[in-house]
Amino acid sequence: MSAKADSEVTPPLPDSVAPVAARGTWPTFKRLFIGYVLPHWKLGIIAIVAMLAVAATQTGVVALVRPLLDDGFVEKDAATIRFYAFLLIAFVVFQGVMFFVSHYLKTWIARNLIKQLRGNLHDRLLVMPASVFDKFSSGRLISKLTYEAEQVADSVTKAVLNLIQDGARVVFLVGYMIYLAPLLTLVVATIFPLLAGIMAYVNKRFRKITKKVHSAVGGVGSIAEESVHGHQVIKAFGQQERELRRFEKANEENRRQYMKFLATKHAAVPVTRFLAGIALAGVIYLATIDALVETITVGTFASFAGALMLLNPPIKSLITVNARIQKGLTAAKSVFQVVDTPAEQDNGSISIERAQGRVEVSSLRFSYDGEHEVLRGIDMHAEPGQRVALVGPSGSGKSTFVALIPRFYEPTGGQICLDGVVLHDYRLADLRRQISMVGQNVTLFNASxxxxxxxxxxxxxxxxxxxxxxxxxxxxxxxxxxPQGFDTHIGEDGVLLSGGQRQRLAIARALLKDAPILILDEATSALDTESEAYIQQALDQLMTGRTTFVIAHRLSTIENADKIIFLEDGQIREQGTHSQLLAKSGRYASFYRMQFEG
Incomplete structure (x- = not known):
């Protein structure tokens, strides 16, 4: 049932949600680290130590080159060569063990972050007000739960821990280069300001592009979901070409934005390599100067050049890892926009086991956007066990009215009472336990x-x-x-069943819940005559002894109601029994003659 059917107004996002998207990068990162990573700090420390060990052994391997050349090959000392060969094997084995430990632990932390973040997001989806679902499309919500949660983990765990490892590699290698040849290192250091400028530019561009990438992904998901759920309508109206164009436009926008992201990411790499090449060429040139030739041995130069070449991968990684961090933090802002959505108000303290079913409505008003009222001053009451039919033209406020009874939305004025108690004073779970609903669009689950x-x-x-x-x-x-009777799985949303069969399952579900209040929203309008006959019998049994609110255009349902409420423009124009309203010859009588006698 969609309360929005009565209005074309799109409700705004709650004020408390909007500021989340505007928060900076640092608060978002801090929240992720403290809330999702820090609880695993012991494993994180082990992973960091292992990464530092990997970085140290890489520098150690380069350091072995110097004595291997100078003391081994230059001096032609076979024993020294064999010693350093075995030491090299030990370094490689130790490095391999540390590599496995660091990567396994950071992946473990990442997957737990994803699990926790998805859990928090899904928990919030179950308690969000209906107004928020009206704002977000299903495709965008699913994108946040799947794609964007993965991006967050990639930034906070893998990328950040790689940042530590690659940063340590740079520090160890540069420190070793300074130890070997301070003057040559000074030459290499001239490229660092240029690298810093490149990274600053790349950071700014990444933040801008990743926002557009996430928006484009959500658009693709939203259109795809509409194509899946509305495939019959699309085919019936011959709109395949139109939907192809819509999806192609969104898909192309996604591709274009992602290519901008990749172009920025990959363009930074060759520039970095070019600068590193200039530095290496400068080192080689300086090594030809007589003053340096006398002090730099073959082993020292080879070790220095090796360390310089090993600087390129971690510097490249530092640039690309920053792209991942920026992308992930953008995704985190998007996810937290939903996680931070206030839950439905549940300030009631009154518990109730089973209500009598007396419903009283006084001066009820409601607006989706705070400006255009869908309901305006509704006054009515229903005694326990009464059947109340809600009748009126489309857009009169019928679905909105019944959506206020289980508090899917909160009134903007007036109140609804159940057994003399304002709905807001009941505990929300207790209130909804008193209500069963059967609508035209039945929701079933991919289960038996x-x-x-x-x-x-x-x-x-x-x-x-x-x-x-x-x-x-x-x-x-x-x-x-x-095939398997009650154990048969019926597919997503009961796709393996007919419309009448799905409706009967929904009625059986409502019967088993045995709630004292029943809401029927066009429960038989989309069925054939035979199916309707079966379901009408079931509905008659379901309504027995329950306070029932029926939105219907079926003559039998309306005539048998204890009370008919005629809604128009969000107001009650008339109410009474069928015969009383016909005798008045007012709006209901005109509506009745137009709908049924004609």
């Missing part, structure tokens, strides 16, 4: 028939109770014809 019927019932519901509910809903006959 039995699990769908038992959805919302107590945990200790028996198979016999499930069977009785199915029988009361006129669903037992078709269920027993299914």
């Amino acid at each position: 028939v039995a699990e769908n019927i038992a959805f919302g019932a107590s945990d200790n519901v028996s198979q016999e109770q499930i069977r009785q509910a199915a029988q009361a809903a006129n669903a037992l006959e078709f269920i027993e014809r299914l």
Whole structure:
């Protein structure tokens, strides 16, 4: 059931959500580190130590070159050569062990971060107000839960830990180069300001592009979801070409933005290599100067040149890892925009086991956007067990009204009382336990028939109770014809069942919940005559003894109601029984003649 069916107004994002997207990079990183990484600090320290060991052994391997050449090959000392050969093997083995430990632990931390972040995001989805779902498309929410959560982990764990390792490699290598030849190192140092300038430019561009990349990914997901769920409508109206163009536009935008991201990322690498090449050429040239030739041995020069060449990969990695960090932090802002969404208000303190079902509405008003009122001064009451039919033209506020009863939305004025208590004073879970809903668009889950019927019932519901509910809903006959009966999985949203079968499962689910208040929103409008006959029988049994609010255009449902409320432009124009309203010859009578007698 969609309360928005009564209005074209799109509700704004709550004020408390909007500032999250504007927060800076550092607060976002700090929040991720403290909340998601720091709890695993012991493993993190081990991973960092292992990374430092890997960085140190890489410098150690280069350092072995100097004595190997000077004391071994230049002096032609076989024993020294063999010693350093075995020492090299030991370095490589130790480095391999440390490499495995560091990468395994940082991956472990990353996957736990993803698990926790997705859990927090999914938990928030279950308690967010309906107004937030009205703001975000399903495709964008799913993108945050899947793609963007992965990007966050990539920035906070893998990328940051790589930053530590590569930074240590640079420090160790530069320190060793200074130890070998301070003058030559000074020449190399002239490229560092240029590198810093490149990284500053790249950082700024990455932050700008990654925002557009995430937006483009969400757009692709949103259109794809519409194509999947609305494939029949698209085909029926012959709009495949239109949808192809829509998706192609979003897909192309995603490709274009990602290519900008990659172009910036990869362009920085050859520039860095070019600068490193200039530095190496300068070192080689300086080594030809007589004053240096006398002090630099073959081993020293080879070791220095090797260290210089080994600087290129970590510097390159530092630039690319920064791209990953910026991309991940942009994703984190997007994810936290949902995680920080305030949950539904649940300040009630009154518990209730089972309500009598008396509903009283006084001066009720509601607006989605704070400006255009969908409901304006509604006053009505329903006694326990009464059937109340809500009638009126489209956009009159019928679906919005019934959405306020389970508090999917909060009134902007007036109040609704259940058994004399304002809805807001009840604990939210207790209130919703009093209400069952069956709508035109039935929601089923990719589970068995039995699990769908038992959805919302107590945990200790028996198979016999499930069977009785199915029988009361006129669903037992078709269920027993299914391949595995009640254990048959019905696919996503019950796609393997017909519309009438899905409706009967929804009715069986409502019967098993056995709530004192029932909301029926066009529960039979999309069915054929035979299916409607089955379902109407089931609905009659379901409504017995329950306070029922029915949105319907079916004559039998309206005529048999204890009270009919005629809504128009968000106001109650008339209310009474069918015969009373016909006798008035007012708006309901005109509506009735137009809808039924014609």
